[in-house]
Amino acid sequence: MRVSNSDIDRIYVNIATRNNGYRFNMPDNHFHMYYELYYCKSSKCTFFIENQMLEMNAGDFLLIPPREMHYTKYTSDTPCVRINIYFKYSDLVDNIYINNDTFKNYFSSKEVFHVPSAYQGKINEHLQSMLTEDKLDDEHSSKTLRLLLKELFLYCIRLCSFNRYTPAIINTTDEHMLTLAKYITDNYDKPLTLTDVADMAGLSYTYLSKKFKITTGMRFKEYLNYVRLKQAATKLAATKLTITDIAMSCGFNDSNYFKDAFKKTYGLSPRCYRKSSDAQIDE
Known part of the structure; x- marks a missing residue:
């Protein structure tokens, strides 16, 4: 994946499995100069971001703004499958499908938003299409990924609700x-x-x-x-x-x-x- 801390040239999508105690090649805490949409596909994890600890379970999304340091803990005995989407503001907000007000009102808070279990299959299929397009990486991928990202966020606006709870494991x-x-x-x-x-x-x-x-x-x-x-x-x-x-x-x-x-x-x-x-x- 051609993603650096400072810049990206298009939308990137990846998937990984993390286990309890898994150590990254990157520092545990990090930030980007672009947005990251984190999706917990299975199991659970805990985020530290902006002086908060947030619990994420299967079907949960978290939008991480640019320059926001974040740290993830994987504490479950069940491997956590997560999908990350990296994008710029201009990749999503175009004032036609998703405008600035919609983005600010719905997506700019650092809260977990949840896909109901009845719709998780649909969201997972859509994310798989984005993963496939990312791997294809041809001359059409950049525009296709923008369209898929807009569609994903429109699904979230329609289907998701915010979860406002702290991790059960917090002490x-x-x-x-x-x-x-x-x-x-x-x-x-x-x-x-x-x-x-x-x-x-x-x-x-x-x-x-x-x-x-x-x-x-x-x-x-x-x-x-x-x-x-x-x-x-x-x-x-x-x-x-x-x-x-x-x-x-x-x-x-x-x-x-x-x-x-x-x-x-x-x-x-x-x-x-x-x-x-x-x-x-x-x-």
Whole structure:
């Protein structure tokens, strides 16, 4: 599959089976500069995304926006079969079949939406058509996959309902770590340290570091930098603030360190990111 973290040249679809304890070649936590539609075909898994833990079961979809770090746990003894669809905003929204308002109102929330069991066979057949088209990869595949993606989302609008529940397996440690993740998100612009946050939570810094990694897939410092860089990317695209001012407002005391960290994460310098049309936030 020809998918990189930074860009894709068409819609891509793949299928894989994940087992309890399975380790990826890619980092457990990752993000893309494009959308990902995740479908749980069988068994179940748990997602950490934007300070939430979401449980997914057979027939569940989750739409993951660009630049959103996510982490998946496979804890069931039954292998989980999942299908991923990677696409850009322009691949779906065309103001004819699916317009911007429909997309924002129905698909932009980070919630699981479920296909009733009576319709899962129909959805699975449609996804199989997309997998087949992805493998065919001829001169017609790009346009065909766009049509199939639009049809899939129209099915979802008609058939799916949102599931608003947290995983049954969540425990008090997970809840504590999610609270701390939200605290980091709300206070990214402050001089946070692992020791300070651990003291605030009444935990040892070694315990916090270990449990935070288990729950979120990231160490404390990685998550803090991710949140800060994500906020910086938004400000680069949406404001006229100087790069130094953005760095300082996002909690970076050293603008050179910020520039290096930003380029390592996003593949572009802050200046080039701001100039790039890809830096525009999808509306």
